[in-house]
Amino acid sequence: MLLIDCPWCGPRAESEFRCGGESPIVRPAAPASTDDTAWADYMFYRDNVKGLGFERWHHRFGCGLWFNVARDTVSHRILAVYGMTDPRPVLESEA
Amino acid sequence: MTRYSAWSLLRAGLSGQRTWTPAWREGKPRKRYQAVIIGGGGHGLATAYYLASKHGMKDIAVLERGWIGGGNTGRNTTVIRSNYFFPESTRFYDFSLSLYEGLSRELNYNIMFSRRGMWTFAHDRHGVEMLRRSVNAMRLNGADAEYHEGADVLRRIPGLNPTPRFPILAGLLQPRGGTARHDAVAWGYARAADRLGVDIIQNCEVTGFDIREGRITGVQTSLGDIAAERVGLAVAGHSSVMAKRAGFRLPIVSYALQAFVSEPMKPVLDTVVLAPSTGTYLSQSDKGEIVVGGTLDLFPSYAQRGSLPVLEHTAAGLIDLFPHFSRVRLLRQWAGIVDVVHDSTPILGESPVKGLYLNCGWGTGGFKAIPGGGFCLAHHIATGEAYPLAAPFSLDRFRTGALIDEAAASGIAH
Ligand SMILES: Cc1cc2nc3c(=O)[nH]c(=O)nc-3n(C[C@H](O)[C@H](O)[C@H](O)COP(=O)(O)OP(=O)(O)OC[C@H]3O[C@@H](n4cnc5c(N)ncnc54)[C@H](O)[C@@H]3O)c2cc1C
Numbered sequence: 001m002l003l004i005d006c007p008w009c010g011p012r013a014e015s016e017f018r019c020g021g022e023s024p025i026v027r028p029a030a031p032a033s034t035d036d037t038a039w040a041d042y043m044f045y046r047d048n049v050k051g052l053g054f055e056r057w058h059h060r061f062g063c064g065l066w067f068n069v070a071r072d073t074v075s076h077r078i079l080a081v082y083g084m085t086d087p088r089p090v091l092e093s094e095a
Numbered sequence: 096m097t098r099y100s101a102w103s104l105l106r107a108g109l110s111g112q113r114t115w116t117p118a119w120r121e122g123k124p125r126k127r128y129q130a131v132i133i134g135g136g137g138h139g140l141a142t143a144y145y146l147a148s149k150h151g152m153k154d155i156a157v158l159e160r161g162w163i164g165g166g167n168t169g170r171n172t173t174v175i176r177s178n179y180f181f182p183e184s185t186r187f188y189d190f191s192l193s194l195y196e197g198l199s200r201e202l203n204y205n206i207m208f209s210r211r212g213m214w215t216f217a218h219d220r221h222g223v224e225m226l227r228r229s230v231n232a233m234r235l236n237g238a239d240a241e242y243h244e245g246a247d248v249l250r251r252i253p254g255l256n257p258t259p260r261f262p263i264l265a266g267l268l269q270p271r272g273g274t275a276r277h278d279a280v281a282w283g284y285a286r287a288a289d290r291l292g293v294d295i296i297q298n299c300e301v302t303g304f305d306i307r308e309g310r311i312t313g314v315q316t317s318l319g320d321i322a323a324e325r326v327g328l329a330v331a332g333h334s335s336v337m338a339k340r341a342g343f344r345l346p347i348v349s350y351a352l353q354a355f356v357s358e359p360m361k362p363v364l365d366t367v368v369l370a371p372s373t374g375t376y377l378s379q380s381d382k383g384e385i386v387v388g389g390t391l392d393l394f395p396s397y398a399q400r401g402s403l404p405v406l407e408h409t410a411a412g413l414i415d416l417f418p419h420f421s422r423v424r425l426l427r428q429w430a431g432i433v434d435v436v437h438d439s440t441p442i443l444g445e446s447p448v449k450g451l452y453l454n455c456g457w458g459t460g461g462f463k464a465i466p467g468g469g470f471c472l473a474h475h476i477a478t479g480e481a482y483p484l485a486a487p488f489s490l491d492r493f494r495t496g497a498l499i500d501e502a503a504a505s506g507i508a509h
């Protein structure tokens with residue numbers, strides 16, 4: 001069971017949340033001139049890292065907030081929680 | 096190596112079972128192979144077997160980081176079926192199912208394929224409509240499917256709760272569906288491939304690729320470098336990790352899928368049951384254990400263990416269906432890392448690196464696909480062209496948009 005520290009509500013059980021996948025994923029800035037390969041990359045292709053990953057979570061059965069989480073996909077340890085538009089924090093394990 | 100037969104069993108029995116030889120050789124990899132298959136799960140082993148048996152390629156190695164069948168192949172709930180929706184999927188999975196039907200004989204290894212039928216339930220009006228649609232689609236695509244009203248379902252499956260929280264209004268039965276012994280599928284392919292000269296190398300992790308001008312020339316492993324101009328990648332949940340080592344990304348997310356088994360009991364359930372309302376599905380193994388699976392843990396994971404809420408939800412679903420299992424003890428619970436793609440359709444064929452072929456994207460349902468996936472990948476590796484059944488499953492579909500969106504249609508839970 002993950003214990004996720006919602007920036008608004010504080011620590012809550014995993015079952016109150018929904019994972020929204022990898023972050024940040026940036027929509028192509030100029031859709032009209034974006035080719036199919038770049039669209040596919042944006043839509044479907046993922047880093048899917050083993051180890052430290054960055055992802056969005058949604059406090060679905062709580063305050064409804066979306067936020068970012070830095071989590072190890074093997075140990076499931078959560079290393080940071082940060083705002084939706086905040087830059088990705090530099091973590092000790094990355095340095 | 097001894098061929099298994101009534102006679103060889105009897106003879107070995109009379110001599111105290113001391114005459115058996117290992118089912119496959121152990122050894123060190125050579126410096127060069129015609130083809131290298133990464134991953135000793137069902138798909139990797141089947142690929143090697145069909146390369147040797149159907150295409151006459153003998154100079155092949157299967158490289159497995161742990162022990163063969165130690166990945167999802169040895170962790171799955173072994174349901175075999177072809178109740179898909181789209182023609183491309185049904186055709187492929189039905190082909191795989193038909194290979195399963197003759198596999199024990201072909202491999203001279205009892206994979207314990209048990210054609211006990213598989214049921215999928217409908218719990219509300221919309222579910223009933225979807226179920227009818229599925230039955231029709233399966234029949235149109237040439238697979239076997241029967242539609243049964245709720246009362247009939249209850250009559251046919253003794254012990255099923257007549258008043259569950261989500262009522263059972265109808266059921267789709269695929270009579271040719273069933274289960275097989277998971278380890279036996281891996282071991283049977285390994286033994287048959289070994290007999291044809293394939294080297295099966297366990298405890299050999301592939302750590303990198305040698306690529307020259309966009310073309311593969313070999314792999315780096317924990318046992319040294321191995322040259323090969325054709326390499327098949329069949330590592331399920333670790334496909335993205337390996338792709339990264341080869342310099343590209345894949346449209347895959349890895350999730351943990353868990354299952355659990357009860358203590359063994361006398362035979363009580365002679366079929367496979369899936370209840371989409373809770374995502375719970377179950378069957379009884381030949382040993383007597385109730386084998387239960389559920390939905391994915393819905394966040395990316397490379398940890399081969401499941402999370403508690405999903406276990407709880409699945410167990411609740413089990414008891415809703417079969418209340419008399421409420422006092423049965425669970426013996427083991429585990430998870431495997433599955434390779435989920437957006438449209439729940441596998442990826443088979445070419446990768447961005449020439450000579451490196453993909454077999455992945457099976458997600459929660461690739462055990463039933465082992466004979467078919469191995470067959471098609473072997474064809475592609477040997478001939479350089481996709482086997483017609485597998486052509487729609489190319490990686491390129493994510494660019495062209497020709498997705499085969501089975502997620503909504505096939506009743507797979509995720
Ligand atoms: C709990 C659970 C229940 C399931 N239930 C069903 C079901 O009922 N029916 C069904 O059809 N499917 C089911 N599946 C899915 C099915 O198990 C898989 O799709 C299928 O087994 C995949 O086979 P594979 O050979 O591709 O992968 P695996 O069996 O996982 O084999 C991949 C192998 O690659 C090896 N490997 C990884 N990295 C490396 C490396 N760097 N070097 C060398 N080797 C490496 C791994 O050790 C592993 O042995 C289930 C899965 C799970 C986890």
Ligand SMILES: [Zn+2]
Binds near residue numbers: 006007059
């Ligand atoms: Zn909150």
